[in-house]
Structure formats: structure tokens, C-alpha cells
Amino acid sequence: ELKVEQNPLFLSMQEGKNYTIYCNYSTTSDRLYWYRQDPGKSLESLFVLLSNGAVKQEGRLMASLDTKARLSTLHITAAVHDLSATYFCAVDSLYSGGGADGLTFGKGTHLIIQP
């Protein structure tokens, strides 16, 4: 069974600081997603990482994937209040060899950025 673990689950940080959210998964997969969710809202796609060593950046967010370590990171640079949200990573089971069971999500990282 594919398991996806995120840490930390809760993060409070100040504007201007850097931080990293970690996403570990239990079986091989070459497809990892990062989503953002604002309170009461749906999921907004941030990044899709499709291969080992993939790195994508958008504004103050940068995501990377290490398939050998089964680890993805979401790095926040010089955080601003508008980045406050819950961030989810998800792994596509179809590409983990475990059968086609849709996306398996981590529990999410609730990020609060204080002025």
C-alpha cells in the first residue's frame, strides 16, 4: 500500500524567512504533485514533477523530486503572508507499481506566515 508522509504538518513562520516542506512516499513512483488549498476552497495545482531530479519553480516556491530517495521537497523563499495555505503532496499510484488507485495524498502542511 502506498503511503505518503508530509512534514511538518503545521508550520508557523515569519515573513521573509525560508523553509522547506518534505514529502516522503513509500513505493517507487515517477509522478508527484504539489497542491495548494485555501480554507474552504478547492485544490490548486502548483507543480507536477515527472522524473528523477526534476525541479520546478514558480515565484517564491520551488519543488524538487528525488525518486531514489522517494522524497520531494517544496521550498519557500522569503515567505510572504499570501502564501499562507495548506500544501498537499500527492503521488500517482498508477506509476508506483501498486495498481491504479488514483492520487494518494499526504495529510497536508498547514502553513501560516505572520507579518
Next chain:
Amino acid sequence: KAGVTQTPRYLIKTRGQQVTLSCSPISGHRSVSWYQQTPGQGLQFLFEYFSETQRNKGNFPGRFSGRQFSNSRSEMNVSTLELGDSALYLCASSRTPAEQYFGPGTRLTVT
């Protein structure tokens, strides 16, 4: 380009009733997936439909069912509602496996 739409957005039902939720995918997207989000269990995959056929199913009881129509619109049905079915139900549409666009969700409250 219109996004994924879900109706209704909010719903209140009582235990034992049944409910039908609707999802219209982005034009040209033939795959629709459904997810349940609860505070306790997080986001869990329900099922996926492609060209009117259920391709994958998550670990949910048979009370949860779905279907897809020829225009790719999808419905999910939950029968004999339980309190634990209260959740945000999200659908996602995709044209290729690498993309999943989520709709705004239907918030179901079971009393």
C-alpha cells in the same frame, strides 16, 4: 476556458437518505476522478471514470457509486447516508495523466 464545475456546492441531508453529486469536466477532458476530503481521513480517492467506464476504484463501501455520461459529465451517488459521509467531495478532470484540475467541490453535511 471554463474550469471544472460541481453542483450543488452545498448540501444538507439526513441519515439514511441518498444524494447525487454532479461534476462537469473541462471541455475535452475525458477522465473524471472523485475524492472525499474529511478532517480525519484527509483526501481519499473514490473512483475514476474514463469514456463512461469506471477505471479505478478506491477503498469505499458499495454505498458509493458513480457513472459517467457520453459528454464526460459524471455523477456520484451515496446511498443510505451516514454521519461520517459528511465531507467535501472534489472531482478532478484530466486530458492526460499528468494533469488533474480540481473543481470547487460539494460540501455535504449529513445530520
